[in-house]
Amino acid sequence: MTSLFKKAIRAGREPLQSATQMPRKHLAAIGFVLLFLAVVAPFTPSGDVSANRDAELPLPQPTELASDALPAATEALTDNVDEQEPEVAQPPSEITWAFYQVRPGDSLSKLMTRAGFSERDAYIAGKTPEGSLTQLFPGQTLGFATKPSGELTEIQHKLSALEAMVYHHEDGKFRVxxxxxxxxxxxxxxxxxxxxxxxxxxxxxxxxxxLIMELANLFGxxxxxxxxxxxxxxxxxxxxxLYLDDQYFSDGNIxxxxFTNKGETFTAYRYTDASGRLGYFNERGESMRKAFLMAPLDFTRISSNFNPRRVHPVYKTSRPHRGTDYAAPKGTPVFAAGDGRVIESDYNRANGNxxxxxxxxxxxxKYLHLNKRHVKKNQRVSQSQIIGTVxxxxxxxxxxLxxxxxxxxxxxxxxxxxxxxPKAKSLAATEMPRFKAQTQIQQEALARLISEQQATQLAKLNTP
Incomplete structure (x- = not known):
């Protein structure tokens, strides 16, 4: 077929010969070529497409792909679509927070109105069965989170720097x-x-x-x-x-x-025993909490000590002074020296309150000359509880006092x-191994501090 096609082309380029002069087999080949061109020409790119649009030609039959070719074909189609129309990610909705400090006389309704919310929002928030939205105190903070549409999504009630109640608005109600x-x-x-x-x-x-007052109470x-x-x-x-967000927040526990006094050293270690009771104990396991305080107030100085022959400052007569006077500013807290029951809380001309x-x-x-009394007769009190003021x-x-x-x-x-x-209570003998193990690091730290302080004092003495 190929050789006949080439011969026909060459024959077309030569001068036309009469039919009688050409061999019969050449005439047949030329006829075949002409018929082929007549069929194929309308579909070639060089053909006039517009002239052949209305030609009634048989449609080509769809080619049946093999089953293993379908995934590849589908993937190729998907890739083409992604390249042509990439998906645009929708930006997430932005939540805006607004915080308001609770002022004297504020209520939840007032705060929410100030923040621009409806009475219905305030009503729903106030009906929350749990939480603290109905118990607002001056100085606390209330925060409201809203969507760009203005819809309330969350309320934060900051009770303190460490505690907050958060109310999530879901399906017309709040989850606490x-x-x-x-x-x-x-x-x-x-x-x-x-x-x-x-x-x-x-x-x-x-x-x-x-912290200084805690030390005084610890060794009190x-x-x-x-x-x-x-x-x-x-x-x-x-x-x-204690630190919050890398910023100092407050002191924690001792x-x-x-404390070394006149050459004698007193120590105290924080310890929780096997039963969960917390206290401070010295190195022998003896409780630092004695039955009575050495001094029952936050004192500044003592003006008069125990003296049976003391001269009374008002009556100018020799009267026994059967106690200790603690001079302190008016209003200084007075503590109960130990646990007990109030048997008298009254006023008379000599004792005052x-x-x-x-x-x-x-x-x-007995505690005399009080400015105010904070306890009543028959009331139970505990050690260091404030019972009045100087x-x-x-x-x-x-x-x-x-x-x-x-x-x-x-x-x-x-x-x-x-x-x-009587001596203070001590840890049980069975508790001592646990106590020593848990306080070993603290004991080593105190021993190091005491040693360093002694070295510093010695160096001062030897400095000319």
Missing amino acids: ERQIREPEVRIVEKSGEITSSLFLAGQAAGLSDN GVIDFVLDPREGDTLHVVYET IAAA YVFIQHGEKYVT GSTGTATGPH HYEFLVNGVHQNPRTIHKKL
Whole structure:
């Protein structure tokens, strides 16, 4: 067929010969070629397409693909579509937060109106069965989250820096979630030397006033921080500091502490026993919580000590002074020296406002010249509970607390009676191995701090 086609082309290029002069087989080949061209020409690119649109030609039959070719064909089709029309990701809806501080007299309805929400939104939020939206207090913060359309999606009630209640708006009601933030805990070690008072030494060491008061309360059963401290005494404390978002938030718990007074060192370690009870104990496992405080108030100075022959400052006569006077500013908190029951809470001309507390069967403590009384007769009180404030009521020359201590009805010197009182409770012998294991790091830290302080003091003595 190919050779005949080539011969026909060559024959077309030569001068036309008469039919009678050409062999019969050549004439047949030329006829075949002409017939082929007549059929194919309309479909060639070089043909006139518009002239052949109405030609009634048989449609080609669809080619049947093999089954294993379908996935490849489908994938190729998908790829082409993706290349032509890429999908455009829709931007997520943006949530906007607005925070409002609760002011005196504010309610949920007022705050939501201020924030631009409808009364219906406030009604639905206020009907939430759980949570705290109906208990708002000045200083707290309320936050509202809205979509771009203005739809309320979430309410955050910030109770404190560490706690918040979150209300998620779903299907026309609110779902409540409580969120608690855990601050980062960092351990700090500080030491100080007494020059005049515990407070000044603590402040010089970089301790906060609250932490200094905690130290005073911790050792309040063994040290009188007015009369006992001497120049050169030292204090050491290992405690937690709390951080939020890498910013200082507050002091945490005292982990261990030591106070060296006139050469004797007192230690205290924070420990939770096997039954879950928390307390502070010395290295022998003895509780630092004694039956009575050495001093029953946040004192500043003592103006008069126990003196049976003391001359009364008002009546100018020799009258026994059966207690200790703690001079302090008016309003200074007065603490219960120990656990007990209030047996008297009243006023008279001599004592002014006074409170008497019974501790067990043998002991009674008395607190005179109070400005205000915070407890009533027959009320149960615990050690360090505030029972009143310092004043100058009754026969008094100035604001102070007159404190008395009685044993079986007999007045005793509050400064020395502690030596005669029963010893503090100790950890059980079976608890001591656990106590020593858990406080080993704290004991090592205190020992290091004490050693460093002693070396510093020695270097000062040897400096010419």
